[in-house]
Amino acid sequence: MLENAVKETHFKFQGQTDFYRGKVRDVYFFGDKIAMVASDRISAFDVVLPKAIPYKGQVLNQIALKFLEATSDIVSNWVINSPDPNVTVGKQCEPFPIEMVIRGYLAGHAWREYRDGKRTICGVPLPEGLKENDRLPEPIITPTTKAKEGHDMDISKDEILSQGLISEHDYSQLEKYTRALFARGTEMAQQRKLILVDTKYEFGKFNEQIHLIDEIHTPDSSRYFYEEGYELRQSKGEKQKQLSKEFVRQWLIENGFQGKEGQKVPQMTHDVVNSISERYIELYEQVTGETFIRARNVDILDRIEKNIEKVIYVQ
CATH class of the missing domain: 3.30.470.20 (ATP-grasp fold, B domain)
Structure with missing residues (x-):
């Protein structure tokens, strides 16, 4: 279901106070809390590549949650909860x-x-x-x-x-x-x-x-x-x-792209996108030692929006 990768979100929540789009995350602000959506965008050489990678956001969000929980005895972290495989809700910290x-x-x-x-x-x-x-x-x-x-x-x-x-x-x-x-x-x-x-x-x-x-x-x-x-x-x-995602950088280098002026991102075919997705899933399983469970990939934006609403309005 490659077409269902999360490239961008454009939600308008009741009580939303601000919005920020980073290279790979969309962040919704609600006073002193934020909902961070891990999109399936992928960047390399400080450039966001033209196609999103299915399940990449879920992979990164769930690996990060595992390690944030495992290090919470060292230093407090921003996480409150994760209402969706692609979403973490947490405290709005001044970075x-x-x-x-x-x-x-x-x-x-x-x-x-x-x-x-x-x-x-x-x-x-x-x-x-x-x-x-x-x-x-x-x-x-x-x-x-x-x-x-x-x-x-x-x-x-x-x-x-x-x-x-x-x-x-x-x-x-x-x-x-x-x-x-x-x-x-x-x-x-x-x-x-x-x-x-x-x-x-x-x-x-x-x-x-x-x-x-x-x-x-x-x-x-x-x-x-x-x-x-x-x-x-x-x-x-x-x-x-x-x-690491070094394999993505290497693929770009081999195809003449290193983020320099005048260079064009090589064509990301269906096979290229699918292979990157499979590599991210492999990364998840290697790093965590757990089997990756693909989230429901139909109406994915609707799923994310509803799951954020469930927790934001009861916080």
Whole structure:
């Protein structure tokens, strides 16, 4: 039922106070609460691709809920409940203007910077002699700005404090929470024979208390390697087997698109869309260890709207 993927929602709820559309989420505001719809839109290289991917929103929403619940003893989070497979209702937090990226391995953006000669990333020094995907001596925090459009930019702790983006006390708390969350995520990944390579966390405040917001430890916000064969592949200089949406980026690169000016997104055929959907379902089952149960995919927008109404008006 590819035509029933959730590309956009346009609900008008009684009592709705605002609306925001992000790259992949539609957010409805109700005073101090929000209803966040995980759409089936997919982005890569900071570009929203033209076709939605069936069940992608459900996959990300349900993985995030699992990990938010599993880390609630570390830091409070924004979730109140989930009335629909694609929806989370929670507290409207005032977000901090940065994302806390933490890396246990030299991969992705950090590797590309290192490969090009940089030995300091976001103010954090890195040793000489590292190879792509090597484990770092200890996890490093490399924050980024939060861009409403375009690319997030690297930023150091010193720059964050000197620009007054966050108080020193709050930043210290964010660092503490980030390291504890990454440690918990690493433990949970190991139980699934996976390596949590890097990830990002977003935080905000509700009633002056720091809360973890958005999604965590999903394949869209994190990179995983398969534990089995990691050391052998590293010793041979081979690419690591990844569990992330890197396969989408690779498909785009192979078809001449990296989000640069003048480049066009390659055609997303029925087979391409279907294969991406199946890969997301595979990701869910690998990360959670649970069988993915496809939500009813008929009249999906009507289902989401009614399920939000059921909880918003009784909150």
